[in-house]
Amino acid sequence: MEETAYTVGQLAKLAGVTVRALHHYEDEGLLHPTRTANGYRRYGADDVARLQQILLLRSCGLALGDIRAALADPTFNFHDALTGHLVTLRAQQKELETLVGTVEKTIASLEGRCTMTDAERFEGMKARVIAENEAAYGAEVRAAYGDAAVDAANERMAALTEEEWNDAEALGAAILEQLKAARSTGDAEGAEACELCAMHARWLQMHWGAGAYSPEAHTALAEGYVADPRFTAYYDNAAGEGATAFLRDALVAWCAERA
Numbered sequence: 001m002e003e004t005a006y007t008v009g010q011l012a013k014l015a016g017v018t019v020r021a022l023h024h025y026e027d028e029g030l031l032h033p034t035r036t037a038n039g040y041r042r043y044g045a046d047d048v049a050r051l052q053q054i055l056l057l058r059s060c061g062l063a064l065g066d067i068r069a070a071l072a073d074p075t076f077n078f079h080d081a082l083t084g085h086l087v088t089l090r091a092q093q094k095e096l097e098t099l100v101g102t103v104e105k106t107i108a109s110l111e112g113r114c115t116m117t118d119a120e121r122f123e124g125m126k127a128r129v130i131a132e133n134e135a136a137y138g139a140e141v142r143a144a145y146g147d148a149a150v151d152a153a154n155e156r157m158a159a160l161t162e163e164e165w166n167d168a169e170a171l172g173a174a175i176l177e178q179l180k181a182a183r184s185t186g187d188a189e190g191a192e193a194c195e196l197c198a199m200h201a202r203w204l205q206m207h208w209g210a211g212a213y214s215p216e217a218h219t220a221l222a223e224g225y226v227a228d229p230r231f232t233a234y235y236d237n238a239a240g241e242g243a244t245a246f247l248r249d250a251l252v253a254w255c256a257e258r259a
Contacts (some may be wrong), residue, residue, distance in 0.1 A: 084142060085139060140228065179235065182250065188246055189250070201213065215259040219252055222247065
């Protein structure tokens with residue numbers, strides 16, 4: 001039986017992507033369609049399977065350069081990558097189901113069909129924040145710390161009382177102010193920096209639980225702040241360019257004394 005061959009337009013429609021995206025994947029060295037005698041692209045079964053891998057890895061948060069390197073690496077385990085991503089998706093699904101329930105109840109309350117308590121509103125807000133964190137950082141955090149640790153942290157956040165939640169939010173804001181103060185001294189090991197690190201450790205324990213915290217894990221997180229441009233942007237935007245690197249340096253020194 002002759003293998004089905006798709007034109008670029010047919011494959012774009014089948015995969016739900018644009019023709020421009022397929023051309024871009026080819027330019028990036030990710031897709032390698034054959035050419036007809038008159039120069040038109042044709043995509044076979046192997047190209048379709050590879051495109052599926054590309055799209056799934058994109059959904060895992062990988063950049064195209066990382067996908068290219070992964071697919072070229074004979075040791076890369078696509079099954080493990082998808083298994084990890086599935087765990088993240090299921091965690092997001094759980095939180096989204098809670099959020100959907102809150103939105104439905106809010107609509108019913110606005111329409112006068114039920115009364116929504118402050119506690120129910122708060123639970124919905126927590127579910128939204130947890131779902132957003134999973135969507136933004138879940139894949140990387142789970143790869144670094146494992147599913148059990150992330151699930152436990154999410155469960156801890158979901159179990160926080162409103163007072164505990166507000167305390168954690170207030171401490172997070174105070175950390176940014178302390179980062180500005182410590183950075184202004186230029187001393188990553190001075191008194192202001194040590195106070196910053198102690199505050200950051202308390203904030204982590206609020207989210208992770210005291211039993212899950214360790215100086216080693218704190219150091220790894222600090223290094224991740226510098227490696228991930230999203231965290232770098234967060235701290236640098238709040239406390240000035242170079243604030244993330246200063247925070248990392250302070251945490252590394254502070255944690256080394258307590259390891």
